[in-house]
Amino acid sequence: MRHAENAVLVLILLVVAAVAGAASFTHVHDWTMANSPAGTPGWFGWANAVISELVPIACALVIRRRRRTGESVLYPFTVLLSAVALSLAAQLAVAKPGFSGGLLAAVPALAFMALVKLVLSTKPATTVPEPVKPTGPTPVESVRPVEHIPPVRPVVVPEPLARVNGVIPSGVVK
Template identity: 65%
Template sequence: MPTTNPPTRAADRLEGVVLVLILLTVGGAAGAASFTHVHDWTMDNSPAHTPGWFGWANAVISELVPIAALLTIRRRRRIGAPIGYPVVLLIAAASLSLAAQLAVAKPSPSGWLLAAVPALAFMALVKLVLNPVKTQAGTTDTPAAADPIRVQVTEPVTVESEPPAISPAPEPVDIPTHMIPTARFAVVQHEQTTGQPITVNELSHRLDVDPAVARELLTVIRDGQ
């Protein structure tokens, strides 16, 4: 696991505070100069009897819109949103501020440069503070990947079962008709005595006949009921 050095964090915090103080100082000085230039430029190009607050309104707009645009650009980059519109606002407001600085300067390269220094310095510091350098994140120890578990899958084996043997149908047995009443009496008597239907073996034992004959007698009696 990476460890963070407390002195390093304290130094970073101190540097951040110093940067903010420098930004506030430069911003105050640049604001005083830029606001004055934009105000004077606005009033010089406005109709007579225009109130003074109108010039200060243009100064506030031209100086604060770039800061708001930079903040919006940074936030949209963080969430992956498009930044086209904030960039257009930033360029337009910065161009307006620079135009005001150049308009009130002496018509010479040195005059234009000196007049534009406050606005350019303020915009550069805002860009520097709002877009800090990304530090390389510490590496973390990743656990070794476990060996994959290999499972052998076997295909199911289908065993063909042999068809069941078909027993031959019993051959028809001739039964004497005179035994049907006797067999019926034996069946009724057995059911009345035991409460259960008589079986083939019991009927065969009572009538002293072959089980095949007893089965046919039971079939005839039950079909006739």
Template identity: 60%
Template structure:
């Protein structure tokens, strides 16, 4: 992807650093939240439930908000509705926050420390959604230049030889032969024009 023409080198470095920070924070927040959801699922599942169920719940609850966030961002660029993906994002973050609070040590500090991953994800979501996307590569940066008419200039040859222009005579009108009124008759044999009834 080509950088936008108005971006300076400092802007590109800032954007790269921001992406790296977002990826690191999202990775650690996702890992902590993933572990909390898995533990909460296994603690509240019937006896004999396989550990795979906890992993499945954790994967689902962590990938849905990521997919919803990407969908919201894409739909905002294209002007599409964001209601349903926003609902999925809020529901998944709420589930993750509930899991983190459920496995936390009882008390304000335990709940606060346990909620940090969900709060970090909410903060990242707000940061990503409020960032204005760069224009697409195929979007014109300025006014669109209209193509010149084909006959406005001679086409140069590939060898850069001079092109000889041949004058073209203007088109002459084709003479029209007069048609006698008797040529225009109806099917029943009566004339259409030329006869005046009095």
């Protein structure tokens, strides 16, 4: 069931991404071209659109990864906020004057960012590993009684034989 829910969520995200992307990319393109010098090629507007719309998604992925590894999220979060501000500025710049014009122009970018946040902030399911059942004897069963081991007796070597170069080696008892 969880796999089906995840699949539906990803499908919704992809549909919203396509529609919001088309609207947002168009707004950023139009804004870029309206504010660029005469003769600027159209691809430049599309390049700005791709950059400004994909950077927030990349930042969200980096933030998620860094949270998992315990690293700082300050820099990617700052870049994320800057990219979202830029995208929203483009949406508002091409909107009709007034609150409703700005709100309607900002809906695609805000909706997509909200869905990205929902999908990327979902914690992965954690599974608790089952305890390992021993297949052989338990540690107590595997202990055997120690057989009687005779004590080690030192080797007694006569002093003249024990001396090597005038020194008695350690471990030799006189």
